[in-house]
Amino acid sequence: MTDWNVIPELKQIVGALLFAAREPVSIETIRKTLRDAAKQYEGPVKDFAQVTDDDLRAAIKQLNEELIRDRIGIHVGEVANGYRLQNDLNCGIWIRQMLEKGRSNRLSKPALETLAIIAYRQPCTRSEIEAVRGVAVDAILKNLMEMQLVKAAGRSELPGRPWLFATTQKFLEYFGIKNVQDLPGIEELRRMEKAQAEARRNEAIERAVNEEQSVPDASVGSEAVTGDATTLDTDTPGDETDDERPDQAGNSRAEDDASEDENDEAGVEDEFDDDDDEFDDDEDDEYDDEDEDEDFEDEEDESEEKS
Amino acid sequence: MTTNEPYKVQLEVFEGPLDLLLYLIKQDEIDIYDIPIVRITNQYMQYLDVMKMLDLNIAGEFIVMAATLMMIKSRMLLPVEERPQVEDEEDPRWDLVRQLVEYKKFKDAAAHLGELEVRQENLFSRSGEGIQLGPEPDIALEDVSIFDLISAFNEALRKAPREELREIFAEQFTVAEKIDVIMDMMKRKGRASLSRLLGGMTHRYEMVCTFLAILELIRLRQVRAKQSEHFGDIDLVPIEDL
Numbered sequence: 001m002t003d004w005n006v007i008p009e010l011k012q013i014v015g016a017l018l019f020a021a022r023e024p025v026s027i028e029t030i031r032k033t034l035r036d037a038a039k040q041y042e043g044p045v046k047d048f049a050q051v052t053d054d055d056l057r058a059a060i061k062q063l064n065e066e067l068i069r070d071r072i073g074i075h076v077g078e079v080a081n082g083y084r085l086q087n088d089l090n091c092g093i094w095i096r097q098m099l100e101k102g103r104s105n106r107l108s109k110p111a112l113e114t115l116a117i118i119a120y121r122q123p124c125t126r127s128e129i130e131a132v133r134g135v136a137v138d139a140i141l142k143n144l145m146e147m148q149l150v151k152a153a154g155r156s157e158l159p160g161r162p163w164l165f166a167t168t169q170k171f172l173e174y175f176g177i178k179n180v181q182d183l184p185g186i187e188e189l190r191r192m193e194k195a196q197a198e199a200r201r202n203e204a205i206e207r208a209v210n211e212e213q214s215v216p217d218a219s220v221g222s223e224a225v226t227g228d229a230t231t232l233d234t235d236t237p238g239d240e241t242d243d244e245r246p247d248q249a250g251n252s253r254a255e256d257d258a259s260e261d262e263n264d265e266a267g268v269e270d271e272f273d274d275d276d277d278e279f280d281d282d283e284d285d286e287y288d289d290e291d292e293d294e295d296f297e298d299e300e301d302e303s304e305e306k307s
Numbered sequence: 308m309t310t311n312e313p314y315k316v317q318l319e320v321f322e323g324p325l326d327l328l329l330y331l332i333k334q335d336e337i338d339i340y341d342i343p344i345v346r347i348t349n350q351y352m353q354y355l356d357v358m359k360m361l362d363l364n365i366a367g368e369f370i371v372m373a374a375t376l377m378m379i380k381s382r383m384l385l386p387v388e389e390r391p392q393v394e395d396e397e398d399p400r401w402d403l404v405r406q407l408v409e410y411k412k413f414k415d416a417a418a419h420l421g422e423l424e425v426r427q428e429n430l431f432s433r434s435g436e437g438i439q440l441g442p443e444p445d446i447a448l449e450d451v452s453i454f455d456l457i458s459a460f461n462e463a464l465r466k467a468p469r470e471e472l473r474e475i476f477a478e479q480f481t482v483a484e485k486i487d488v489i490m491d492m493m494k495r496k497g498r499a500s501l502s503r504l505l506g507g508m509t510h511r512y513e514m515v516c517t518f519l520a521i522l523e524l525i526r527l528r529q530v531r532a533k534q535s536e537h538f539g540d541i542d543l544v545p546i547e548d549l
Contacts, residue, residue: 084432092429112417135323175423
């Protein structure tokens with residue numbers, strides 16, 4: 001039995017907080033808790049007022065190491081931009097048994113794909129998602145929003161001001177992801193998007209120049225799929241407000257998010273501009289070699305067809 | 308609902324033309340950077356035909372892709388000198404390939420998310436309790452893709468003995484009836500193999516009814532389709548409620 005009067009270690013306090021928390025706890029939250037308590041109470045509690053983030057990180061690390069070393073059955077997980085106590089994976093079976101968890105509902109492949117696109121490309125519009133999948137995502141998007149894995153995150157500056165979508169905190173928790181930057185291959189998949197958007201924009205401009213029409217906007221994402229006659233819904237304000245109502249939970253910061261995200265986008269583009277060139281060159285080189293071979297291939301196919 | 312009313316099945320296929328193309332590419336082990344466009348186009352059109360036969364809700368995008376494939380095919384058939392001058396003299400397939408490659412990468416990312424999802428089922432925490440997803444509407448196929456099912460149906464069609472075209476049968480088969488048949492089989496045998504279900508049938512209409520019944524049962528979460536190996540036989544398994 002732990003004694004009420006004995007002054008706890010920092011590590012102990014952190015452990016207790018992680019235990020009691022209802023959601024993943026960030027370093028900031030812990031630090032704030034300790035400092036606020038120091039203002040409120042007298043005595044040893046005040047000693048923890050000066051605790052730094054590094055102190056806390058060290059405490060968490062040590063806590064985790066000891067839990068794992070002593071095989072307690074739980075450890076500290078890093079999820080959704082915070083920390084939480086969770087069970088050791090190999091003990092999961094028994095927990096499921098005790099809690100009488102039947103087979104859970106899992107997401108379908110189209111839902112996972114849509115989620116993946118949003119997760120890697122956020123914030124993004126419905127058109128951008130559809131451009132990758134090649135098919136409408138209305139129903140799936142609505143569903144993901146209802147499950148609170150996806151939220152509306154401001155509006156794009158493009159004509160029609162289409163809604164932008166992003167993943168939620170719950171998304172991170174559901175998949176046990178630390179944060180979005182932690183997704184595997186995120187650098188490459190974001191880079192591909194920039195290169196493609198560039199290519200499409202250039203194509204569109206060239207076409208317009210040749211046909212002597214006005215230059216189309218950057219919102220030509222869906223043209224890659226459908227050519228001219230687009231059967232995909234183009235974003236109009238009317239449609240947007242009907243189908244994709246913004247998530248109620250804490251979206252007063254939507255405006256802030258949007259502008260922040262736009263700044264991020266700009267920053268990211270600067271970083272990647274150099275890389276884009278490399279990327280495009282490689283692809284063109286590969287392709288030149290294949291040009292020679294494929295003509296033969298098709299001729300063979302054709303003669304087979306005829307006979 | 309009287310049994311005389313035809314069972315209206317409203318099915319939406321969430322997979323699109325790119326899914327179908329990737330499926331065909333995988334099935335035939337085609338090199339994505341060197342697609343035999345004639346063969347792929349023919350297979351693609353064949354699948355569209357089957358889907359129409361099954362009265363599946365074919366998104367407009369499927370038709371657009373068919374047109375795109377035709378266009379690429381015709382460009383590939385022109386001698387090199389006569390090809391319309393696109394900037395960089397690109398291979399006519401390039402746009403499509405780029406799209407397929409990008410989509411495939413996201414499919415891989417999605418598969419990774421799927422693995423994380425499964426892993427998380429065994430992780431519990433005071434914070435994680437609330438995360439139970441509601442069921443998805445319409446057909447949410449987890450283990451098996453709609454094209455696997457269509458392939459199986461196509462196979463069964465091919466193997467079925469030729470229909471007697473002389474007599475016109477009254478429509479004895481309905482989707483509702485087939486649903487009962489399948490549910491009954493589930494109760495008795497526990498599972499059913501798709502090929503065995505469809506294999507005994509001779510009338511195309513009966514096969515269509517059976518297929519639609521299966522899709523409906525999957526949608527209503529009564530039954531799950533499983534495939535133990537890629538492009539292998541498909542089994543139907545009942546879903547137990549607690």
